[in-house]
Amino acid sequence: MNPPPEPSRLPPGTEVGSWRVLERIGHGTYGTVYRVEPLGHIGAQPLALKLALHRADPRFEREAVLLSRLAHPHVPSLHGQGLWAHPSGPFPFLVMDWAEGIPLYAWALAHSPTSRQVLAVLAQVAHALAALHAGGGVHRDVKGDNILVRPSDFHATLIDFGAGSFHGARPLTEELLPPGTPPYRSPEALEFRWRFWFQHGMHYAPAPADDVYALGVTAYRLLTGTYPSSHPKHPPAETLATFSPELAKLLRRMLSRKPSARGLMDEVARALQIAAERAGPEADRSILRRPQPSPVPARHRRSPARSSGSRRTWVGVAVGLGASFALQAGWAAWRHAQEGAGMGWAWPALDPARGDTGNTGLAKEALPDNAVPPPPEPAWARISLEFPKRPLPSQARPPCKKSEIELLGGCWVRPEKSAPPCGERAYEWKGLCYFPVLAPSPPATSAPPLKHPSE
Numbered sequence: 374m375n376p377p378p379e380p381s382r383l384p385p386g387t388e389v390g391s392w393r394v395l396e397r398i399g400h401g402t403y404g405t406v407y408r409v410e411p412l413g414h415i416g417a418q419p420l421a422l423k424l425a426l427h428r429a430d431p432r433f434e435r436e437a438v439l440l441s442r443l444a445h446p447h448v449p450s451l452h453g454q455g456l457w458a459h460p461s462g463p464f465p466f467l468v469m470d471w472a473e474g475i476p477l478y479a480w481a482l483a484h485s486p487t488s489r490q491v492l493a494v495l496a497q498v499a500h501a502l503a504a505l506h507a508g509g510g511v512h513r514d515v516k517g518d519n520i521l522v523r524p525s526d527f528h529a530t531l532i533d534f535g536a537g538s539f540h541g542a543r544p545l546t547e548e549l550l551p552p553g554t555p556p557y558r559s560p561e562a563l564e565f566r567w568r569f570w571f572q573h574g575m576h577y578a579p580a581p582a583d584d585v586y587a588l589g590v591t592a593y594r595l596l597t598g599t600y601p602s603s604h605p606k607h608p609p610a611e612t613l614a615t616f617s618p619e620l621a622k623l624l625r626r627m628l629s630r631k632p633s634a635r636g637l638m639d640e641v642a643r644a645l646q647i648a649a650e651r652a653g654p655e656a657d658r659s660i661l662r663r664p665q666p667s668p669v670p671a672r673h674r675r676s677p678a679r680s681s682g683s684r685r686t687w688v689g690v691a692v693g694l695g696a697s698f699a700l701q702a703g704w705a706a707w708r709h710a711q712e713g714a715g716m717g718w719a720w721p722a723l724d725p726a727r728g729d730t731g732n733t734g735l736a737k738e739a740l741p742d743n744a745v746p747p748p749p750e751p752a753w754a755r756i757s758l759e760f761p762k763r764p765l766p767s768q769a770r771p772p773c774k775k776s777e778i779e780l781l782g783g784c785w786v787r788p789e790k791s792a793p794p795c796g797e798r799a800y801e802w803k804g805l806c807y808f809p810v811l812a813p814s815p816p817a818t819s820a821p822p823l824k825h826p827s828e
């Protein structure tokens with residue numbers, strides 16, 4: 374007898390609930406997605422069936438609840454859910470609308486969209502998120518990989534609500550932070566982790582403002598090919614100067630450190646839509662250009678492996694609400710600014726064709742015993758935490774130990790490799806990275822063992 378197929382490798386023809394597998398389409402950290410058709414309806418409109426990779430994964434129930442509550446043209450509708458029987462135990466699955474399209478960053482690379490088209494796509498996603506927020510939900514994993522754009526008409530669909538949550542949902546993990554993808558986490562979420570590092574039972578309460586921030590990061594990466602830094606002077610003035618003031622303002626607003634300054638998703642959606650509708654003819658130029666070949670000093674050339682597939686470079690877009698909109702070479706300008714600053718030739722830190730594979734944050738304990746931990750965090754360049762003006766609540770105060778450094782009233786350690794980007798766990802101060810030294814916990818409490826920040 375043949376062994377039963379693995380949930381990640383169902384052959385065509387396999388029956389799952391009332392659906393038949395036609396083709397395996399894609400997979401993420403938690404699920405494999407198949408194109409399916411309803412049993413007994415050969416040739417019917419295909420649907421997407423997402424089958425859990427882990428038995429009894431609670432994220433699937435979450436995703437089903439959120440999808441069933443939302444009826445929106447830019448969100449797949451739920452058609453059904455169930456459990457796929459396997460000798461090792463049941464695997465949850467859900468069936469939803471088939472979303473034709475390719476992930477956002479790959480779409481931009483393949484289709485060289487105009488500024489207007491980019492704005493329109495972002496507006497569609499923002500409208501979908503606004504509907505979710507209006508119903509008391511949050512997505513918590515907004516990023517380019519979770520936005521599919523249909524090449525024929527640039528219709529966008531927001532997918533993967535498995536990391537989402539809604540009012541009244543119980544936390545699925547013991548982690549301080551909910552699931553998410555590191556570069557897209559809001560500053561307040563990162564601060565929360567540091568503030569409550571020691572405290573058991575604390576959970577960051579996800580808010581719509583987190584999704585607004587993540588959409589800002591998505592837009593930023595789409596437009597510049599890189600992630601924003603939380604450095605106070607970021608985005609650098611020279612980068613923003615290459616965008617129209619209106620777009621720069623919108624980006625800055627979505628990426629504000631203060632959640633209330635970002636505006637509601639509904640407002641963001643309307644601002645993006647108005648910008649897309651009213652932009653002048655300059656907004657009809659492509660946001661992507663091929664770089665002019667220029668002599669590159671051999672020592673600064675990228676290795677063939679890293680440069681393959683990224684021979685297009687990103688330029689900024691300039692669109693906005695006013696009469697005059699101008700497209701300019703934002704990324705190129707940024708790159709030249711870097712060169713001018715003595716940093717040498719640099720291709721974008723991120724390959725625009727590459728997504729943000731995987732997310733993190735679902736603690737192992739939230740998954741049943743057959744679960745493997747998610748893959749390591751992907752490379753997330755250019756993230757650093759802004760240095761706090763006062764010591765953190767759980768941070769050691771002076772006198773600091775000999776190996777520590779006293780800065781702004783707190784004790785810090787500098788890792789050996791301390792050049793920014795410092796990552797989401799270290800703070801940047803005057804071009805170097807620091808970890809706060811945690812104060813010893815009071816003897817009376819039963820605090821968990823000390824974790825080193827780099828763990």
Ligand SMILES: Nc1ncnc2c1ncn2[C@@H]1O[C@H](COP(=O)(O)OP(=O)(O)OP(=O)(O)O)[C@@H](O)[C@H]1O
Pocket residue numbers: 398399400401402403404405406421423449469470471472473518519532533534535730731732
């Ligand atoms: N409704 C859909 N229609 C068509 N393709 C889809 C649909 N939903 C998901 N996909 C494809 O399947 C892939 C994996 O789906 P999804 O991102 O939901 O899985 P995941 O395991 O939750 O991912 P992650 O690792 O980001 O948590 C997507 O990147 C996309 O290519």
